Amino acid sequence: MSEDPARSRRPLARAVVSAALLLALAGCAAGEPEATEPPVITRAAPAAMGVASSIVFAPLRGTLADAAALAHPALAVKVDNHVEARPHIALNRADIVFEELVEGGITRYAAVWHSDVPDELGPVRSIRPMDPDIIAPFGGLVAYSGGQEQFVAMMQDTPVVNLVFDYDDTGLFWRADDRPGPHDVILAAGEAVRRHADLPAPAVQFAYGTQDPLAHVPGATPTSRIDAVFSDARYPSWEWDAASSTWLRSQEGAPDVEASGDRVRATNVVTMRVDIDWSLGEVPRTVLVGEGEVWVSAAGRTAHGRWAKPARESPIALTADDGAPLRLAPGTTWVELVPLDGSVTFTP
Numbered sequence: 001m002s003e004d005p006a007r008s009r010r011p012l013a014r015a016v017v018s019a020a021l022l023l024a025l026a027g028c029a030a031g032e033p034e035a036t037e038p039p040v041i042t043r044a045a046p047a048a049m050g051v052a053s054s055i056v057f058a059p060l061r062g063t064l065a066d067a068a069a070l071a072h073p074a075l076a077v078k079v080d081n082h083v084e085a086r087p088h089i090a091l092n093r094a095d096i097v098f099e100e101l102v103e104g105g106i107t108r109y110a111a112v113w114h115s116d117v118p119d120e121l122g123p124v125r126s127i128r129p130m131d132p133d134i135i136a137p138f139g140g141l142v143a144y145s146g147g148q149e150q151f152v153a154m155m156q157d158t159p160v161v162n163l164v165f166d167y168d169d170t171g172l173f174w175r176a177d178d179r180p181g182p183h184d185v186i187l188a189a190g191e192a193v194r195r196h197a198d199l200p201a202p203a204v205q206f207a208y209g210t211q212d213p214l215a216h217v218p219g220a221t222p223t224s225r226i227d228a229v230f231s232d233a234r235y236p237s238w239e240w241d242a243a244s245s246t247w248l249r250s251q252e253g254a255p256d257v258e259a260s261g262d263r264v265r266a267t268n269v270v271t272m273r274v275d276i277d278w279s280l281g282e283v284p285r286t287v288l289v290g291e292g293e294v295w296v297s298a299a300g301r302t303a304h305g306r307w308a309k310p311a312r313e314s315p316i317a318l319t320a321d322d323g324a325p326l327r328l329a330p331g332t333t334w335v336e337l338v339p340l341d342g343s344v345t346f347t348p
Contacts, residue, residue, distance in 0.1 A: 058115045059201060060095035060138075062208025062330040065115060073140030073199035075117060075189055076160070079109040080125040081234075085183035087259040090118035096205065097266075098134050098335045103282045105231030110134045114202055117193050122186040123179060124165060127151045130286040130337075132158050137315045138202045141192060143172075145185050148283070158312070161199065163192055205315040206270075209327030211245070212299040218322050220303040225347040226269055228338050236336070238269050240300045247297065249334075267331025269297040270318065272307050276339045286337050294318055295346065298329040302346050 054067040060074065074095075079088060081099075091097065094111040102108045110131055113121070126147035135142050136158040146152065146166035156162050165173040165185050172192050175184045214220040226238040226247070236256070238247040246265040249256040256264040273293040277285040294307040296318060305320040316335075318326035338344050 057208070057330075058095070059204045060112060060114045061332060062206075062328065063115070070115065070201055072114075072117075072193050072197050072201065073161075074112050074114040074138040074202040075140060075193055076110060076112045076135040076138055076142040077121060077187060077189070078125050078127055078131065078142075078144040079111050079121075080123045080183050081107050081109055082183055084180050085123045085125070087257055088121075088264070089123070089186065089259045090121040090189070091258050091264055092260070092262055092332070093118050093121075094332065096333045096335065098337060099230075099236065100128065100130060100134070100286050100337050101230050101234075101276065101284050101339055102128055103284065105233040107230055107234045107236075112138055112202075113189060114140075117190050119188065119190045120186050121189045123176070123183050124173065124185040124187050125182070127155050128285070129154060129280055129283065130288055131155060133286075133288040133309070133312050135160055136313050137205060140199055140202060141196055143187050143189075143192060145173075145182070151283075161196060163187075203315070206318065206333065207325045207327045208330050211329050212301070213327040213329050214296065214298055214301040214303045217301075217303040217320050217324070217326070219320075220301045221346070222300060222348050223297055223302040223346050224300070226271065226297055226302075227343075227345040227347070228271060228336050229343045230338060231342065238266070238297070238334075241265075242300060245299065246331075247334075265332075266334040267298065268328040268333040270328075270333060270335045271295045271297070271344050272316075272335060272337055273340055273344070274337050276341075284339075286339075288316075288337075294326070295344070296326045296328065297346070 055064050056067045058065045058070055093116045094113050095115050096112045098110040099107050108125060124143060124145050127144045129151050132154050141163055142160045143163040146164060163172060172188050174186055176186050224240050229235045235252060237250045241248050246267055247269050249264040258264055275287040277287050288309055291306060291308040294305050296303050303320055303326060305318060305326045308317045320326045
């Protein structure tokens with residue numbers, strides 16, 4: 001029996017992709033200058049398909065993906081973290097999640113989906129004054145339930161397209177019957193992105209390296225657990241799980257489990273110490289334009305450094321104590337914005 005020509009070419013195509021990926025990662029490890037866009041790897045497709053496909057690094061994960069699957073904007077969503085808002089819907093499918101302090105000492109999330117946009121997610125809550133600084137660098141879309149007029153105006157002052165539950169009459173949002181209000185607003189995330197597919201994909205936010213990016217960072221130490229304290233009411237923790245190569249999340253001492261039944265997890269945990277501006281009264285504003293202390297935790301290790309963000313539209317830059325970029329492992333990332341009057345502890 002003669003060999004299928006298309007099948008005979010497939011191992012070569014895989015070899016081309018693997019070689020290109022190794023070269024790209026080697027360049028990252030060697031500390032070459034940052035690329036403004038992720039590299040593109042073109043692979044041969046089976047002859048029966050009649051087309052070639054492009055494999056790229058997902059800008060918000062650093063993982064390989066088909067370029068066509070990433071040709072859409074990022075979707076940032078304000079996600080409720082009140083105890084009555086749990087379990088969350090599709091939180092594990094977000095690329096990057098920021099945890100921020102809000103009034104009453106509790107926290108809320110600004111989560112960003114791009115690589116894997118679910119049909120629905122939530123529960124969605126209102127905007128806060130630090131969210132424009134968090135979300136503006138991603139461009140694309142932001143969805144939230146409303147908020148004080150001054151905070152909504154701040155968010156609308158960015159180039160990001162605002163999708164607001166209070167003003168929506170197109171069916172993108174609804175209230176779930178099985179959840180208590182106001183922790184019941186759900187977003188049709190996939191449909192929101194499809195309606196705005198003409199918007200560009202997000203820019204790269206963090207630098208990525210190998211699966212163990214901190215192995216050769218001076219001062220990086222083994223870490224089995226991370227404990228962060230935002231307030232007396234909110235103290236999340238993360239435990240390293242070598243079997244899944246992820247950090248597993250808990251909240252207030254209990255495992256954090258999303259609506260799918262899966263434990264909330266992340267490939268990287270970035271812990272930033274931030275100042276809090278109380279000039280807006282009872283609503284705290286995390287100060288993100290500036291710089292401060294940071295720890296990056298990946299592959300069971302933690303490295304110390306500095307974070308810097310010179311302007312609202314600028315991504316957050318992470319630098320090790322020796323001045324080299326702090327790189328993340330390819331995968332999902334949680335950013336803990338821990339107030340200076342809170343605390344963070346890393347257990348070996």
